[in-house]
Amino acid sequence: MGFANLGPFMRLRHLAMALSNLPSHPQHDVSLEQYATEGDFAARWIAEIVERGDLDEETRVVDLGAGNGILGIGCQLAGAGSTLLVEKDETCQHDYDGVDWLIGDITEWDGSNVDLIIMNPPWGTQIAMADRPFLEAAFNSNAVVVYLLHSAKATHVQPLAESLNWKGEEVLSGTFRLPAQYEHHRSREGSTKVTVWRFSRN
Numbered sequence: 001m002g003f004a005n006l007g008p009f010m011r012l013r014h015l016a017m018a019l020s021n022l023p024s025h026p027q028h029d030v031s032l033e034q035y036a037t038e039g040d041f042a043a044r045w046i047a048e049i050v051e052r053g054d055l056d057e058e059t060r061v062v063d064l065g066a067g068n069g070i071l072g073i074g075c076q077l078a079g080a081g082s083t084l085l086v087e088k089d090e091t092c093q094h095d096y097d098g099v100d101w102l103i104g105d106i107t108e109w110d111g112s113n114v115d116l117i118i119m120n121p122p123w124g125t126q127i128a129m130a131d132r133p134f135l136e137a138a139f140n141s142n143a144v145v146v147y148l149l150h151s152a153k154a155t156h157v158q159p160l161a162e163s164l165n166w167k168g169e170e171v172l173s174g175t176f177r178l179p180a181q182y183e184h185h186r187s188r189e190g191s192t193k194v195t196v197w198r199f200s201r202n
Contacts, residue, residue: 012043012044012047013043015043015046015047015074015077015078016039016040016042016043016044017039018039018077019039019042019043019070019073019074019077020038020039020040021039022039022068022069022070022073022094022096023068023094024036024068025067025068025070025092026068026089026091026092036067036068036070037067037070037071037120037149037176038176038177039070041174041176042070042071042074043074044172044174045071045074045118045147045149045172045196046071046074046075046078047078048171048172048196049075049078049116049118049147050078050079052171052198054116054144054145054147054198055075055078055079055080055116056079056080056081057079057080057081058081058115059075059079059080059081059115059116060080060081060082060084060113060114060115060116061075061076061080061081061082061083061084061114061115061116061117061118062083062084062086062109062114062116062117062118062141062143063075063083063084063085063086063117063118063119064086064106064109064117064118064119064121064134064137064138065086065087065088065106065119065120065121065122065134066085066086066087066092066101067087067089067092067120068092068094069085069087069092069094069096069099069101071118071119071120072084072085072099072118073085073096073099075116075118076096076098076099080116082098082100083098083099083100084099084100084101084102084109084113084114085099085100085101085102086101086102086104086106086108086109087101087102087103088103088104088105088106090103106133106134106137107133107137109137111137111140111141111142111143112141112142113142114141114142114143115143115144115145116143116144116145116146116147117138117141117143117145117146117147118146118147118148119134119138119146119147119148119149120148120149121134121135121148121150122134123150123151123154131150135148135157135160135161136160136164138199139160139161139164139166139199140164144200144201145198145199145200146161146166146197146198146199146200147171147196147197147198147199148196148197148199149176149194149195149196149197150194150195150197151192151193151194151195152173152192152193152194152195153193154195157197158197161199165201165202166199166200166201166202167199167200167201167202168197168198168199169197169198170195170196170197171196171197171198172195172196173193173194173195173196174193174194175191175192175193175194176191176192176193176194177190177191
């Protein structure tokens with residue numbers, strides 16, 4: 001797969017390096033399921049978006065549950081027209097040219113002025129259905145396409161999308177590392193299988 005369309009002077013390796021050098025995700029609130037997306041995986045994901053023609057210089061991107069903004073900033077580096085990072089934890093916010101932040105609950109975003117949503121929301125492992133507000137916000141927004149990272153074991157995402165007139169396909173899979181960041185972790189580091197979904201309107 002070629003990545004010549006990733007944007008001016010931007011290639012997959014350079015994108016991965018730039019994202020890996022962002023300020024670290026604080027990952028201090030287990031109830032928010034704060035796990036950082038790694039730069040290499042984020043770069044692969046964003047390259048897939050570009051290759052599919054879903055991102056160009058006019059695309060308005062919104063990153064829901066942005067954390068340190070790695071996904072939204074990656075889209076900005078790949079040539080997005082504008083990027084909004086929506087994040088509840090104000091300690092995640094940092095200055096980055098070309099992106100805007102909305103610090104607040106997901107319900108404070110009105111779902112407008114967006115073409116592409118990208119997100120790695122909480123999966124609901126700590127609080128049941130914690131992902132539901134994110135999924136509903138995305139599928140009830142004005143977006144044309146939604147990209148979602150979720151556990152490979154999740155079976156509820158596609159039926160919910162279909163009930164709201166979206167169709168989905170799996171576009172990327174991989175292993176998501178889970179550092180022993182929180183007290184309940186028993187091992188030094190774990191991992192889990194993940195799937196990236198692409199949803200478009202029926």
